[in-house]
Amino acid sequence: MSIRKFSSVIGLGFLLISLRLYQLQIIQGNKFYQLSKANSIRIIALKGARGKILDRKGEVIVDNQFSYELMAYPQAIENVDDFLKKLASVLGISFSSLKKTYQAQAIQSSLPITLVKDLDKEKAIILEELKSEFPQIVIQSVPKRFYPYGRLASHIIGYIGLIDRWRLDKWKDYGYSIQDTVGYGGIEERYDYYLKPDNGGIQLEIDSYGRLRRILGFKKPINGKDITLTIDLRVQKIVEEVLKDYSGAVVIIQPHTGEIIALASSPNFSPFEISNPSVLKDLLSDPTSPLVNRAISGLYSPGSVFKVVVADSALENKRIDEKTTFFCDGSLKIGNRQFGCWEKHGNQNLFWAIVHSCDIFFYKVGLSLGADKINEYALKFGLGKLTHIDLPEEKAGFVPHPLLRKLEKRQAWFDGDTANFAIGQGELLTTPLQIVRMISVFANGGKLVRPYIVKAIAGKDISLKQRKILSLGIPEKFLKIINRAMEAVVKDPEGTAHLLYIPDLSIAGKTGTAQVSKKQPHAWFAGFFPVENPSYSICVILEHAGSSTNACLVTKKIIERMKEEGIL
Amino acid sequence: MKNYNPIIFSLTLFISFLGVITIYSTRYPSTSINEIPLYLRQIIWIILGLVFLLFIYRWNAVRLWDIAYIIYVVTLVLLILVDILGHIRLGAQRWLKILWFNFQPSELAKLASIIILSRYFSHYSLRFSGRSKLNFKRGIIIPFLWVAPMIFLILQQPDLGTALMIFFIYLSIVYFAGVKRKYIVILLIILVFLSPLLWHFLKDYQKERLLVFLNPDKDPLGAGYTVTQSKIAIGSGRFLGKGWLSGTQGQLRFLPEAHTDFIFSSFSEEWGFLGSLLLLILYYLLIFYSLKIALATNEYFERLLAWGIVSMFFIQIFINLSMTLGMAPVVGLPLIFFSYGGSSIVVSFLSLGILMNINKKR
Numbered sequence: 001m002s003i004r005k006f007s008s009v010i011g012l013g014f015l016l017i018s019l020r021l022y023q024l025q026i027i028q029g030n031k032f033y034q035l036s037k038a039n040s041i042r043i044i045a046l047k048g049a050r051g052k053i054l055d056r057k058g059e060v061i062v063d064n065q066f067s068y069e070l071m072a073y074p075q076a077i078e079n080v081d082d083f084l085k086k087l088a089s090v091l092g093i094s095f096s097s098l099k100k101t102y103q104a105q106a107i108q109s110s111l112p113i114t115l116v117k118d119l120d121k122e123k124a125i126i127l128e129e130l131k132s133e134f135p136q137i138v139i140q141s142v143p144k145r146f147y148p149y150g151r152l153a154s155h156i157i158g159y160i161g162l163i164d165r166w167r168l169d170k171w172k173d174y175g176y177s178i179q180d181t182v183g184y185g186g187i188e189e190r191y192d193y194y195l196k197p198d199n200g201g202i203q204l205e206i207d208s209y210g211r212l213r214r215i216l217g218f219k220k221p222i223n224g225k226d227i228t229l230t231i232d233l234r235v236q237k238i239v240e241e242v243l244k245d246y247s248g249a250v251v252i253i254q255p256h257t258g259e260i261i262a263l264a265s266s267p268n269f270s271p272f273e274i275s276n277p278s279v280l281k282d283l284l285s286d287p288t289s290p291l292v293n294r295a296i297s298g299l300y301s302p303g304s305v306f307k308v309v310v311a312d313s314a315l316e317n318k319r320i321d322e323k324t325t326f327f328c329d330g331s332l333k334i335g336n337r338q339f340g341c342w343e344k345h346g347n348q349n350l351f352w353a354i355v356h357s358c359d360i361f362f363y364k365v366g367l368s369l370g371a372d373k374i375n376e377y378a379l380k381f382g383l384g385k386l387t388h389i390d391l392p393e394e395k396a397g398f399v400p401h402p403l404l405r406k407l408e409k410r411q412a413w414f415d416g417d418t419a420n421f422a423i424g425q426g427e428l429l430t431t432p433l434q435i436v437r438m439i440s441v442f443a444n445g446g447k448l449v450r451p452y453i454v455k456a457i458a459g460k461d462i463s464l465k466q467r468k469i470l471s472l473g474i475p476e477k478f479l480k481i482i483n484r485a486m487e488a489v490v491k492d493p494e495g496t497a498h499l500l501y502i503p504d505l506s507i508a509g510k511t512g513t514a515q516v517s518k519k520q521p522h523a524w525f526a527g528f529f530p531v532e533n534p535s536y537s538i539c540v541i542l543e544h545a546g547s548s549t550n551a552c553l554v555t556k557k558i559i560e561r562m563k564e565e566g567i568l
Numbered sequence: 569m570k571n572y573n574p575i576i577f578s579l580t581l582f583i584s585f586l587g588v589i590t591i592y593s594t595r596y597p598s599t600s601i602n603e604i605p606l607y608l609r610q611i612i613w614i615i616l617g618l619v620f621l622l623f624i625y626r627w628n629a630v631r632l633w634d635i636a637y638i639i640y641v642v643t644l645v646l647l648i649l650v651d652i653l654g655h656i657r658l659g660a661q662r663w664l665k666i667l668w669f670n671f672q673p674s675e676l677a678k679l680a681s682i683i684i685l686s687r688y689f690s691h692y693s694l695r696f697s698g699r700s701k702l703n704f705k706r707g708i709i710i711p712f713l714w715v716a717p718m719i720f721l722i723l724q725q726p727d728l729g730t731a732l733m734i735f736f737i738y739l740s741i742v743y744f745a746g747v748k749r750k751y752i753v754i755l756l757i758i759l760v761f762l763s764p765l766l767w768h769f770l771k772d773y774q775k776e777r778l779l780v781f782l783n784p785d786k787d788p789l790g791a792g793y794t795v796t797q798s799k800i801a802i803g804s805g806r807f808l809g810k811g812w813l814s815g816t817q818g819q820l821r822f823l824p825e826a827h828t829d830f831i832f833s834s835f836s837e838e839w840g841f842l843g844s845l846l847l848l849i850l851y852y853l854l855i856f857y858s859l860k861i862a863l864a865t866n867e868y869f870e871r872l873l874a875w876g877i878v879s880m881f882f883i884q885i886f887i888n889l890s891m892t893l894g895m896a897p898v899v900g901l902p903l904i905f906f907s908y909g910g911s912s913i914v915v916s917f918l919s920l921g922i923l924m925n926i927n928k929k930r
Contacts, residue, residue, distance in 0.1 A: 011852065021844050025806050
């Protein structure tokens with residue numbers, strides 16, 4: 001192999017490049033020089049519409065409407081101040097704010113600058129008539145998010161805004177650019193890649209008078225893909241109307257599949273108004289944190305709702321059976337601390353302990369199980385870890401463990417901690433979504449489902465991809481024992497949720513109150529219905545609502561309204 | 569063998585210097601006050617690259633034979649890491665944040681594939697007339713299986729340009745190792761037939777870029793726009809250029825990627841046909857003398873290594889220039905020693921260090 005052979009191949013490559021350079025710079029050089037001097041390439045962006053968001057029946061939750069935008073070509077403007085002053089007087093807005101918008105976007109001279117978004121129709125017409133005076137501007141109709149139900153499902157949807165630096169850096173290679181609108185929170189964020197339209201545009205060459213010489217290229221804008229949710233809009237509406245007066249969250253899922261039927265967090269926000277920066281600022285500093293989706297990122301102690309997990313653990317580990325009884329005289333001394341029950345229940349077996357939500361019974365069961373086992377079962381039922389729902393900002397929560405405490409905090413674990421753990425108080429922290437999935441295990445015969453909210457993308461059903469169902473291997477007889485007790489919680493006049501009894505509908509569930517230091521406790525209800533063939537699991541939490549009665553009332557209102565509207 | 573080290577070293581330094589002044593010009597007048605200017609950063613990268621160069625120069629390149637597998641595995645792990653981190657948030661990612669800088673493992677992958685293929689083929693060295701053993705399986709398939717995981721992972725990032733580069737490096741080493749031309753032709757024919765299948769592996773925007781090359785009108789705002797502006801920039805430079813700091817296309821930000829992939833357009837606008845020709849000659853000489861090093865080495869492993877590096881230099885320069893001149897699709901490859909970018913600079917200097925080390929042991 002000779003050097004001559006290879007170097008001539010390489011030389012040929014460089015010769016080719018040189019010839020092309022000669023063609024561009026020498027032969028066509030003057031043409032390109034004129035083009036570069038006149039900056040005569042203009043671009044008109046044609047924006048596509050973002051994908052719509054639909055409920056499971058195809059009802060539109062988030063839609064698009066057209067609005068007008070006023071744009072200007074910077075390279076056509078000779079004196080920016082004069083131009084903006086003239087424009088400001090026509091539009092009746094302040095010159096300084098117009099200048100600010102202009103300067104913020106004056107990055108690439110060939111790209112048009114958006115001066116006014118949401119231009120009134122009248123003003124658009126006036127400007128269109130004055131076109132000869134303003135050759136530098138163009139008015140475009142641009143699709144814009146429209147929310148037909150206002151604040152409804154705001155936490156599920158999220159909102160949209162201009163792309164931030166962080167996202168831009170990350171997504172640049174996926175075709176995101178500096179003036180793009182992207183989703184923040186909810187479906188808008190998580191499924192932005194699909195919802196995002198593919199913007200098109202026209203590239204023009206103009207002469208020195210600004211007249212069109214020829215069109216260099218055209219690209220058709222393509223609308224984003226529609227997203228179909230598992231949400232039932234009718235149920236979502238009911239839930240939000242009932243929840244409106246409280247601070248808290250409600251989640252309803254299909255217990256066999258994990259489809260989210262309704263998911264609400266209160267207080268909520270308006271995805272429309274949030275595009276106004278001052279509204280966003282207020283929301284961010286609001287002490288009630290309306291932007292937080294409490295259903296998936298709110299962390300609460302589950303309280304007595306957790307007892308059903310402890311009950312299953314005790315049955316599976318043969319610490320108790322159906323007939324085991326413990327005596328409740330209203331208080332129990334553990335270590336040197338006195339632990340109370342909220343009533344003197346007398347002799348209690350598992351059935352009655354769940355119906356009455358007797359603390360003493362569960363203190364004793366918990367102590368015989370030990371904290372390790374309770375920890376194991378809490379994790380088994382999916383508490384304290386992510387459910388991997390397809391929404392952003394999900395929180396994991398926390399399940400305590402004696403060893404973990406020793407390692408991390410260098411503190412000892414006492415029997416009193418075990419007792420507290422067994423009734424769902426103390427360090428145990430869960431999200432309402434975890435609780436509804438936990439209660440679904442009892443509704444669906446022992447399976448832990450992965451909750452999900454998107455059913456189809458662009459009409460293509462992705463349910464099978466979304467479903468992840470894990471069998472926990474709980475013997476059916478144990479589930480039956482606990483379910484019978486949970487049914488009696490509602491049906492039996494002594495049950496803690498008897499308030500929620502509805503004659504011709506069988507509901508099973510468990511109440512809970514989560515102690516909060518110095519404030520009223522949180523109220524819980526988690527359950528499923530109809531018991532014979534469960535099609536809904538529900539979890540309600542009301543922050544600082546006192547006893548669980550309020551949670552039962554909210555649940556009752558929701559179920560009654562569902563019946564009225566013929567959903568059940 | 570003659571000592572070519574002083575000449576290739578000074579050529580590279582001169583090219584890098586031209587790169588720095590071009591980066592300075594594309595960012596002129598400087599707008600950001602808080603950050604370190606890009607040209608200064610580039611100088612820091614060059615210095616870091618020189619440190620690596622010195623290190624490998626004083627070492628022994630044959631030792632790369634011993635650690636070839638380690639380099640290979642480390643590169644794969646880094647590529648997988650990039651892939652995983654990219655998946656966590658939907659976003660594309662080509663770099664890993666190491667300490668305070670972003671490192672692109674795909675740059676390292678080019679060098680790693682040269683080393684692993686050189687090691688592989690050094691088994692079939694000329695001296696033991698092992699070339700006759702290079703049948704289709706040993707000469708084409710097995711070496712392809714070595715680079716395939718890297719190509720696949722880099723395509724996922726998605727970085728079409730670098731993936732293509734590794735494939736070309738593979739082709740050139742297979743050719744140089746003496747695999748029968750017939751087999752290479754068969755491979756290319758197979759690939760032509762498989763191309764509709766490979767098409768599915770590409771991301772939408774990559775498909776689009778290839779289609780835009782065939783029909784530039786298709787995407788006037790994206791890749792088509794870049795090429796139009798690049799051609800205007802180069803063409804408007806005419807014979808003598810607009811002069812340093814006077815290029816309007818790059819400075820007024822008409823030209824996207826003016827300091828990275830499309831830096832040649834910025835250079836060409838300011839220095840014209842004459843300056844561009846000078847740069848081409850510098851690159852030609854660099855490759856010519858590097859090639860001499862490769863062909864003058866007797867040690868087979870080093871010979872392959874040097875050849876791989878030379879072809880990497882040449883192919884990348886050729887693709888980058890063709891792309892800025894609108895003669896090839898926009899695939900996103902930096903111009904070596906010239907474009908802004910830490911990983912590219914460091915890996916290029918590292919490669920040069922290997923070449924110089926090989927030349928040292930005459």
